[in-house]
Amino acid sequence: MKELGELQYFLGIEVARSKHGIFLSQRKYVLDLLTEIGMLDCKPVDTPIEQNHKLGMYPDQVPTDKERYQRLVGPLIYLSHTRPDIAYDVSMVSQFMHQPSEAHMNGVTRIMRYLKAAPAKGLMFSKHTHINLEGYTDADWAGSITDRRSTFGYFTFVGSNLVTWRSKKQRVVARSSAEAEFRGMAQVLSELLWLRRLLKDLGVKPLKATNLYCDNKAVVEIAHNPNQLADILTKAVSSKVFYDSLDKLGMRDICTNLRGSVSQDKNKT
Structure with missing residues (x-):
C-alpha cells in the first residue's frame, strides 16, 4: 500500500474539499460521455424528463438500436451514484433495455441534454x-x-x-x-x-x-x-382495545341486554 495524499479522483468520482465541506461530482465522467457519443455541443434542457411523460411498452412502437441504447443507459446508471436528480429518469429508461423504442431513445437523449446543462452538479457533505x-x-x-x-x-x-x-x-x-x-x-x-x-x-x-x-x-x-378493527384478528390486544373493537363491530350480549330490560321494567312497576 502507498500513501497518495488526499483523495481527489476515484473511479470517475471527483472529490473536492473546502471550508464548506466535501463535494462529490462526476463532471469529467459526464463530459467524456457526451464527447464519446457526439453530444458535447447539444442543446441543453432544464429537466431530465418531460412532465406527464408516456414512456411505456406499446404494440406499434418503432424499435431502435438495442446495443447502442444499452451502452448509453449503462453509464447513466453509474452516474446516478452522485446524481440523485436523474435517479427517477434513469430508473424509467432502464426498464426498456431489452426492447427499446425510438421514444425510449429520445428519453435517454433528453437526459444527456440535461447533463450538458450542468455537468458539474454533485453532492455537498457539510458539517x-x-x-x-x-x-x-x-x-x-x-x-x-x-x-x-x-x-x-x-x-x-x-x-x-x-x-x-x-x-x-x-x-x-x-x-x-x-x-x-x-x-x-x-x-x-x-x-x-x-x-x-x-x-x-x-x-x-x-x-x-x-x-x-x-x-x-x-x-x-x-x-x-394504530388501533384498527382488524387488530383482534391478527394479535392479542388489551381488554379495552378488544371490547372497543367489539362495540364498533356492532356485537352485543343479548342476555345482558335482556337482563337490563327486565330490571328497567321491574323498576317501572
Missing part, C-alpha cells in the same frame, strides 16, 4: 451540529402504463446530508395509493434501520428518534390511529 437520521418517501400509484405497477422512491439523510436514495418500480400491483405508499415506507424503514446500526458500529448515536416523512393522507391517518 452540522447533529447526526440525526431522516427519511422521505413517496409513491406514484399505478404510474406504469405497461403493467400498472407503482414507482416508489426515497431519500435518507444523516446529519442533514443526503446519503442514500432510490427510485424503483414495485414488484406487485398495489390496490390503492395507501398500499403503494406503505410498501415504499417499508423499504425506506429497512434502509434507516441499517443506517442506525451502521452508525452504532461506528460509535455514533443519533440524538433523537428517526423521522420518516410521507405526504399520503391515508397513510398518515392510519399511522396516527
Whole structure:
C-alpha cells in the first residue's frame, strides 16, 4: 500500500474539499460521455424528463438500436451514484433495455441534454451540529402504463446530508395509493434501520428518534390511529382495545341486554 495524499479522483468520482465541506461530482465522467457519443455541443434542457411523460411498452412502437441504447443507459446508471436528480429518469429508461423504442431513445437523449446543462452538479457533505437520521418517501400509484405497477422512491439523510436514495418500480400491483405508499415506507424503514446500526458500529448515536416523512393522507391517518378493527384478528390486544373493537363491530350480549330490560321494567312497576 502507498500513501497518495488526499483523495481527489476515484473511479470517475471527483472529490473536492473546502471550508464548506466535501463535494462529490462526476463532471469529467459526464463530459467524456457526451464527447464519446457526439453530444458535447447539444442543446441543453432544464429537466431530465418531460412532465406527464408516456414512456411505456406499446404494440406499434418503432424499435431502435438495442446495443447502442444499452451502452448509453449503462453509464447513466453509474452516474446516478452522485446524481440523485436523474435517479427517477434513469430508473424509467432502464426498464426498456431489452426492447427499446425510438421514444425510449429520445428519453435517454433528453437526459444527456440535461447533463450538458450542468455537468458539474454533485453532492455537498457539510458539517452540522447533529447526526440525526431522516427519511422521505413517496409513491406514484399505478404510474406504469405497461403493467400498472407503482414507482416508489426515497431519500435518507444523516446529519442533514443526503446519503442514500432510490427510485424503483414495485414488484406487485398495489390496490390503492395507501398500499403503494406503505410498501415504499417499508423499504425506506429497512434502509434507516441499517443506517442506525451502521452508525452504532461506528460509535455514533443519533440524538433523537428517526423521522420518516410521507405526504399520503391515508397513510398518515392510519399511522396516527394504530388501533384498527382488524387488530383482534391478527394479535392479542388489551381488554379495552378488544371490547372497543367489539362495540364498533356492532356485537352485543343479548342476555345482558335482556337482563337490563327486565330490571328497567321491574323498576317501572
